[in-house]
Amino acid sequence: MKIPPPIKSMVAMFALLWVYLQTSVLKAQAVIAIETQNNALVLEVEKDKDLGIIYFGKKLARVDEYQLVPKVFKQPEDYTGLLNSAYTPSGSRNLMEPALSVTHADGNNSLDLRYVDHKQSNVADGVSLLSITLKDPVYDFEVMLFYKSYFKQDVVEQWSVIKHREKGEVILQKYASANLHLKAGSYWLNQYHGDWAKEMQPEEAKLTHGIKTLDSKLGTRANLFQPSVFMISLDKPATEDEGSVLYGALQYSGNFKIDLEVDLQDNLRIIGGINNYASSYSLKPGEEFITPAFLYTFSDKGKGDASRKLQSWARNYKLLDGNGNRLTLLNNWEATYFDFNENKLAELLKDTKKLGVDMFLLDDGWFANKYPRNDDRAGLGDWQENKQKLPNGIASLVKEAEANGVKFGIWIEPEMVNPKSELYEKHPDWVVKQAKRDEYYFRNQLVLDLANPKVQNFVYGVVDDLFTKNPDLAYIKWDCNAVIYNAHSAYLKNQSHFYIEYMRGLNNVLKKIRAKYPKVPMMLCSGGGGRVDYGALQYFTEYWPSDNTDPLERIFIQWEYSYFYPAIASSNHVTDWGKQPIKFRTDVAMMGKLGFDIVVSKLPENDLKFCQEAIKTYNDFKDVIWHGDQYRLSNPRENSVASILYVDEEKTSGVMFNYLVNNRYGESTKNPIKLKGLDPARKYKLREVNLYPGTSSWIDSNRVYSGEFLMKVGFNPEVTSGRTSVVVHIEEVK
Template identity: 70%
Template sequence: MKRICAASWLISAALLWQVPATAQSVTIPVETRNNALVFQTDANKNVGIIYLGSKLADQQEYNQVAAAYKQTTDYSGVANALYSTAGTRNLFEPALSVTHADGNNSLDLQYVRHETKQLDNNTSLLSIYLKDPVYPFEVTLYCKTWFNEDVTEQWSEIRHTEKGKVTLHKYASAGLYLRANSFWLRQYHGDWAREMQPEEARLTHGIKTLDSKLGTRANLFQPSAFMVSLDQPATEDAGTVLYGAVEWSGNFRVDLELDNRDNLRIIAGVNNYASPYTLASGEVFTTPAFLSVLSTKGKGEASRKLHSWARNYKILDGKGNRLTLLNNWEATYFDFNEDKLKALLKDTKKLGVDLFLLDDGWFANKYPRNDDHAGLGDWQENKKKLPNGIATLVQEAQANGVKFGIWVEPEMVSPKSELYEQHPDWVVKQPNRPEHYFRNQLVLDLSNPAVQDFVFGVVDNLFTKNPALAYIKWDCNAIIYNAHAAKLGNQSHFYLQYVQGLYQVLKRLRAKYPTVPMMLCSGGGGRVDYAALQYFTEFWPSDNTDPLERVFMQWDYSYFYPSVSMSAHVTDWGKQPIKYRTDVAMMGKLGFDIVVSHLEEKDLRFCQEALKNYESLKPVIWQGNQYRLQSPHDHAVAAIAYLNTQQTRGVVFNYLVNNRYEAGSVLPIKLKGLDPARRYRLQELNVYPGTKSTIDSSKTYSGEFLMTVGYNPDVKASRASVVLEIIATN
């Protein structure tokens, strides 16, 4: 018997090595620039993970790793298997469990061979082929690695040629097996307007499961992204930490199991909740990718690796430009007409942003969209509000020197709509049970190809009629109750095929409109993952735009997502002045959702100047290295820096997050990432009209001083947010 490593970590084809085929064992050191994950077979051809950590200079020494551990007996011989199966000798949580065509529930996957392809000078793909010796059942495990970023994506393909159908009960993407003295899990939880709330605790024996069963908005209560620190909780700059996340926009499941030998097993992938999959003979079942990155130098290094990978390889147009915008939502909500919108279009140009975004409420006639109880699904322009249609607004935007974007929520339907009346069989609902609504709406059945065509057509028709349309905000507000698809033969396939149907629509849209910016929104951060971000240029972290709350949320999102992908808007939420609200929003992809005509003269002037500063700093904020300097969770002042790769220019955002008596930057804050030998000048930006900066920009400091002693932004109640530009002078 031979077991294999489905999640084989961190591969470089140039460094892949194995012993000759005549030997009893095969050793596969999977290496990137800094790390190695090593697999090794035993005499019975079981494949286990024997090492995960910093790579060794001498690959031959990996063969001595296993003998260094003197732990409790492994009764099964497969405790450290990466892609574990059910029904034979495995005693712990499986990655894959099946019922064969003859009713047998056992599975034993033996190693057949492996091969590596070098895709480019940074990326390689390892394929490991496994086969059951009794049944014609095969699994191919894929590990795609990025050498410089230490990032890995892992997934599997499952197939068989049995005489009948096989049922997949669990079908994880990958597994990992870690050894350390202790393990600390940092996970996130929340709800609407309370996204990305962190929790950290030591993992104890048994299984800790992170999962979602919501169907859509899968991240509403908790995302699939997590961290595991080895031996002790990692800090920003020290400790060994593994980041993991499932690249899937539906139900996910991550099992973290501390076993009897005090080792940690991680199994991640699609949630098999209510989803046994019937696999036909010859059919290939492909799991989504499990993303991971390992750092031995703390959470900050892990983030910077992940950010670089995401910008260069994953997020749509991750190295490209983004549009600043003005949204009408908080200015008008549903109450607008053509004249109001034309006035706002003039304000867009006056403010100095690139684009005007028309939000919810522009559509439906029989059941007009005047609130959130009706009209969703009826995507014709509302004749009363917009008698001349969207085209007139697009033209008006062009006349004002700005672009025009629009909000859609094409996956959902209002019970009070023509679409619901005409196509009740397109709606996800149990036929004999009362309907239960989430935000007064239901979900359309994207497992149905006709619905996929409809959803594609919603966006396609907008562009066909308005070729100059420049931006889409794609919302998704409902979760799935009473899961049932009228046209689907096997209801157990629904949760899978819904997400697959969504991806089919997005692929079609991107094939036809490859460059149009699109925001991924889901009542806030309900759908944020790297599978979806292949099709979107940015995401909406939360409907909560209170800038104080956003300091915390954006801080925690930044562990996993770069600033270029994170939409942040200036709104009227919160009690902070316009300067604080704008300074916070500049940490991401800046936008505004305010009534420009209501701004006081100094506030407007401040916003206009801040937008000019932002235009200059965009390359640094979006493409530079991020350094979290001082956490809002632990300090009265939060500080976040972005620095270009040449170490010549940067920006530091400083925010007061504690209003207690005399709270402020009492102590200096240490910078990171600078060249110790260079000299730098700190200059305050976004100074509010009529006030003066207390920062002496004539002074210069060595990088060594700023990283060893630090700087003081002079943050206090009267200076609650301070933005400092860092400029190298030599």
């Protein structure tokens, strides 16, 4: 039979692939390279079957040269042979911080992990999965390391699966997701801290010998004081466009722990995973313990390049509907707080249509009857419509919204309970508390025990009942306002499992909700950015960065979040916080998913007119903000003007936001701001948008610039004390 030419070429290609795979198998005992478009993480199997990391950084053209890397470093002796371990065991030869620490069924605390085999497969276009099996040569104990690599985005997700077949339970004392090993002259940690209304405050410092730990023990809202995202710059602090930098994050909403250890060889060991605080885990024979994924990306082109890689990865692979649409909205919270009824809400629904947004969101206060939800001290947990406020129920509001040509969304906080509630009275055993301790409240409430399957069913039922009774319900704002005090589960026999089982319960609920309602938009809210991570965002379309909606503060908060999360995920609302004019507030909120939380009926005529026109403008270019590449042009912590640019993938359109962040006399954009991400050979026009009624632009919208000029010389948006916020739309001239 004669084989057609296209088929011949395919046969040849597969033959070459087979030869390559066979060669790889032969070399497998020596080197395992995880390569993405630009980077490589290279593992080596030593003669004694120890698995070590010999390279992390920019990809080399010749794979065989990775083995030369250890030979060019003349460092102090490694007495243990485990300093560069890919997954460091404890209690045997290791003298440093372990990734895994166990007590075997016979009481032995030592662990040794040796390479057995590995497998690699393609799970999607540009996505590969490597699994490596490690076993203890003495005990029937096994760890599988998984590396999921995303070629185009240079992102790797890493996690471990731990299991054994010993004669009895094994106690896991520590169980990290990932263990990295980096070589550089010095290491600079950029970490974050915060509190309510003060989220994502950055701090950068040089790492010294010993261990620096980033962690949380809050149980819920784990990011409240310290989020699980960080940056490590190599040799010197990276800037926006220069320097080598690693971004790391744990995809987990519960207690986390990131250990950063500069060792005796001056190398950096990074060990990240679930916090083992009060959480030793009894693992039964045959049972698998699966850790959450730890993600990382690396760039030698600075923080901006690393963040664009991570944002692209999030939109394409992790964030729910990351490449889809979002709803603009009007929220009633700051208009009414708990004080509303059907008539007030009917007027707000009309305002929603008048304003021009897609949806009305009913916030806290719509439920509970025996203990009405008229403030935050009662009613939480009793999810029946309040008959006094809403005699005709939620269904009538959904219909009223439809009659006004808008959608309807609703607020819930199903994981929590007020002591003053029917739920607490009927099911005190469902509440996280210790019988021998006084109850201690966070925002007048306690946490429900999601380790209990009955509580999981209850929380799922809160959401399911709303959709069952109101099929046209369009949106859920899911809040979480309490941390865990007096951690104890009446359901669990082993209390050291509590923090882990709580998070497993929450994930069970979210998986079940998404199985039945895969497309409904949901906001991840937590009294601000207290629960923002990719473990949760795979179930949510967006998150609430902070309860602090003062636009000046939000510029700083949103700036820092943007290093790790894409703009489409950031819910930004126009409110009455701050003293800035409505234009400034609206412009800041546009850098993400736009919403309003104002009393529309009290807006001055020109303010209302501005908002209406701004929403139309936003709808014209929101896709560029949501799905384009983000470039930080002028850092508000370093300059009097903050400037951020979004450019579409084709480099034909962009939106540039500029804000005055320093009110001292004479501050302005004295110098041009250099743009990024454009095509130097193309021509562009720049037009100011979002002008307040009665004002005119200082910018000549007819002037044509080359992309080269805009990026090498720059453009002056002419921000002054009289023009504190300037939004510029950039369009290619054909």
